[in-house]
Amino acid sequence: MANSAEIIGKRLYRAGCRRAFGIPGGEVLVLMDGLRKSGIEFVLTKHENCAGFMAEGGFHSDGAPGILVATLGPGVTNAVNVVANAFQDRVPLIFLSGCVDDLETLTYTHQVLDHSELLKSITKASIKVVDGAVDIAIDKALAIALDGQPGPVHVDLPISLAGKSQPTADVPAEGNMIVRNMPSQSTPADGADLETARNWLREAKRPLLIAGVDVLNQHVENAVAEFARDFRIPLITTYKAKGVLPEDDPLALGGAGLSPLADEQLLQLVRESNLIILAGYDPIEMRVGWRNPWDEGARVLEFCAVPNTHYMHRASLSFIGDVGEGLKTLRKGVSANSVWKNGEPEKVRSELKSIFPGTGTSDTNEVWGPAAVIDVVRKTLPRNGVATVDSGAHRILLSQQWECYEARGLLQSTALCTMGCAVPLAIGFRLNSTERPVVAFVGDAGMEMVLGELATLRDLKLPVVIIVFVDESLALIELKQRNSGLPNLGVDFGATDFPAVAEALGGIGRWVSNRDELREGLDGAFERETFSLLACKIGERVYDGRF
Ligand SMILES: Cc1ncc(C[n+]2csc(CCOP(=O)(O)OP(=O)(O)O)c2C)c(N)n1
Numbered sequence: 001m002a003n004s005a006e007i008i009g010k011r012l013y014r015a016g017c018r019r020a021f022g023i024p025g026g027e028v029l030v031l032m033d034g035l036r037k038s039g040i041e042f043v044l045t046k047h048e049n050c051a052g053f054m055a056e057g058g059f060h061s062d063g064a065p066g067i068l069v070a071t072l073g074p075g076v077t078n079a080v081n082v083v084a085n086a087f088q089d090r091v092p093l094i095f096l097s098g099c100v101d102d103l104e105t106l107t108y109t110h111q112v113l114d115h116s117e118l119l120k121s122i123t124k125a126s127i128k129v130v131d132g133a134v135d136i137a138i139d140k141a142l143a144i145a146l147d148g149q150p151g152p153v154h155v156d157l158p159i160s161l162a163g164k165s166q167p168t169a170d171v172p173a174e175g176n177m178i179v180r181n182m183p184s185q186s187t188p189a190d191g192a193d194l195e196t197a198r199n200w201l202r203e204a205k206r207p208l209l210i211a212g213v214d215v216l217n218q219h220v221e222n223a224v225a226e227f228a229r230d231f232r233i234p235l236i237t238t239y240k241a242k243g244v245l246p247e248d249d250p251l252a253l254g255g256a257g258l259s260p261l262a263d264e265q266l267l268q269l270v271r272e273s274n275l276i277i278l279a280g281y282d283p284i285e286m287r288v289g290w291r292n293p294w295d296e297g298a299r300v301l302e303f304c305a306v307p308n309t310h311y312m313h314r315a316s317l318s319f320i321g322d323v324g325e326g327l328k329t330l331r332k333g334v335s336a337n338s339v340w341k342n343g344e345p346e347k348v349r350s351e352l353k354s355i356f357p358g359t360g361t362s363d364t365n366e367v368w369g370p371a372a373v374i375d376v377v378r379k380t381l382p383r384n385g386v387a388t389v390d391s392g393a394h395r396i397l398l399s400q401q402w403e404c405y406e407a408r409g410l411l412q413s414t415a416l417c418t419m420g421c422a423v424p425l426a427i428g429f430r431l432n433s434t435e436r437p438v439v440a441f442v443g444d445a446g447m448e449m450v451l452g453e454l455a456t457l458r459d460l461k462l463p464v465v466i467i468v469f470v471d472e473s474l475a476l477i478e479l480k481q482r483n484s485g486l487p488n489l490g491v492d493f494g495a496t497d498f499p500a501v502a503e504a505l506g507g508i509g510r511w512v513s514n515r516d517e518l519r520e521g522l523d524g525a526f527e528r529e530t531f532s533l534l535a536c537k538i539g540e541r542v543y544d545g546r547f
C-alpha cells in the first residue's frame with residue numbers, strides 16, 4: 001500500500017519529473033517524503049518565488065513539468081508571482097501545496113485562506129485532492145498543465161490525506177514517459193481554406209514568418225526552420241522563440257518584443273509583406289505596436305496551438321493544431337518562389353546590426369558599457385551555452401543584441417516580465433544540464449531581490465556565472481520617469497558591494513570595469529565548484545537612445 005504522497009510522487013516521476021523546489025512547512029512534510037521515496041529530489045530554496053523559477057529552468061532543460069512545493073498560507077501567497085508568470089509565459093508548472101482538512105476549515109483560522117480562490121485567475125486549474133482519487137487528481141493536473149498551451153496547475157493536498165493509504169495505483173515502470181493528454185498531431189483539413197492558403201503561398205512575393213512560444217511548446221522548431229529555409233522566407237521571432245532559426249542565419253531577423261527601435265524596422269517589413277505566416281505566435285509577449293500590425297486587407301495565415309481569442313490581431317485564415325504539421329501540409333504541391341527581389345529583409349537585418357552593434361561577429365564600438373559586457377560574454381560563452389536575463393533596461397538591449405543559436409538558448413520572463421527570474425532560472429537549468437555553461441544577466445535591483453538564492457547556489461555547488469549590471473538605479477524606470485518629465489523619485493539607490501556578498505555566501509565575486517577584467521573573470525568560471533558573480537560597473541544613465 002502506498003500513501004497519497006507516494007502516489008503523487010510516482011505519477012510525477014512517471015511524467016519525467018526528477019526534482020521539486022520549495023520551502024517546507026509542517027503541512028507538506030509527508031508530501032515531501034512521498035516525493036523522495038518516488039525518486040524526486042527536493043531542492044530547498046530561500047523563497048517560493050525563486051523555487052518556481054528554478055522549476056521552470058529545469059523544464060527548459062528536460063521538458064518535464066516543473067514542481068513547486070509550498071506550505072499553506074504564507075507559502076502559497078509567496079508563490080503568487082511565479083504562478084502568474086507560468087500562466088502568462090506558458091510554463092507547465094505543478095504547484096503542490098498543503099492545506100487543512102475540510103473539517104478543520106469550519107473552526108480553525110490560523111494561516112487558513114482559500115488557496116484555490118486566490119490562484120483562480122492565474123492557474124489553468126486548481127485541484128483539491130480527494131480520498132480515493134489521488135492518482136486521478138495528479139494525472140489530471142499533469143494533463144491540464146501540458147494541454148494546448150502549457151500553464152500552471154495547483155494541487156492542494158489536505159494534511160491528513162497525505163499520509164493516508166490508498167489502493168496502489170497502477171504505475172508502469174518505464175521512467176521517462178511524459179504524460180501527454182494531447183490530441184494526436186492534427187493537420188489542416190483538405191478543403192477550400194487550405195487551397196486558398198496554398199495559392200497565397202504560390203503567389204507570395206514578399207512572405208514573412210513570425211514565430212512564437214508555441215513552436216517551442218510543440219517542439220516543432222525544426223519544421224519551422226526547414227520551412228523558412230526551403231522557401232527563403234525571413235523569420236521574425238518573439239523573444240521566447242529566439243533561436244528557432246540560428247540567429248546567424250541570414251534569414252533570421254532576430255527577436256521582436258520590447259524595443260521601439262527594432263520594432264520600427266520590423267513592423268515596416270510586416271507592412272510591406274504580402275503574406276504573413278504566423279507560426280505558434282502568441283502576442284502575449286508583445287507591446288502595443290504589435291496590435292493589428294498589418295493592414296486590413298493583408299493576407300495572414302495563422303498556425304496556432306489554440307484558437308485566437310486574444311484579439312490582439314486578426315488573421316485571414318487560422319489553422320489550429322500542430323504548427324509543424326500545418327506548415328508541412330501547406331507546402332504540399334507548392335514550390336519555392338523567388339522572393340523579396342529588392343532585398344528588403346537583408347537591409348532590415350543589417351540596419352538592426354548597426355542599431356545594436358555587437359550582434360554576432362560584429363564588434364561594438366563601445367569601449368565599455370552594457371553593450372560591451374554583452375559582447376564579451378557572448379563571444380566567450382560556447383555556442384551551446386545558455387543565458388538567462390532579468391527584467392530591466394539591460395534586458396531590452398540584451399534581447400536585441402544577444403545572438404541565439406538554438407531555441408531556449410535565452411530564458412527570460414517575456415509575458416509577465418517580472419524581475420527576479422534570471423538567477424533562479426539559471427540555477428534550475430544548470431542543475432539538469434550539467435554539461436552546458438549557464439550565465440545569468442541581471443540588473444542590480446533584480447540581483448538585490450534574489451540575493452538569498454546565492455546561498456542556494458552555494459549549497460548546490462553549481463558553476464553558474466552571474467553578470468550584474470551595476471548602475472545603482474532601476475534604469476528602465478528611471479528612464480521612463482525622466483522621459484515623462486517627472487522628478488526623480490524612488491528609482492535610484494545606494495551602492496552594494498556585490499562581490500563581498502557573493503564571497504560571504506560561498507561564491508567568487510569580482511568587480512569588473514573593463515573588457516579585460518570581464519574576460520579574466522569569466523576564465524574558468526564555468527568549471528568551478530561554485531558560482532561566480534561579476535559585478536560590472538557600467539555607470540549611470542547609460543541606456544538613453546539605445547533601444
Ligand atoms: C517584480 C517586478 N517589480 C517591478 C517591475 C517593474 N520594473 C521593470 S524593470 C525595473 C527596473 C529593474 O532595475 P534593475 O534590476 O537594476 O535593472 P536595470 O533596469 O537597471 O537594467 C522595474 C522596477 C517588474 N517588472 N517586476
Ligand SMILES: [Mg+2]
Nearest residue numbers: 443444473475
Ligand atoms: Mg539597475
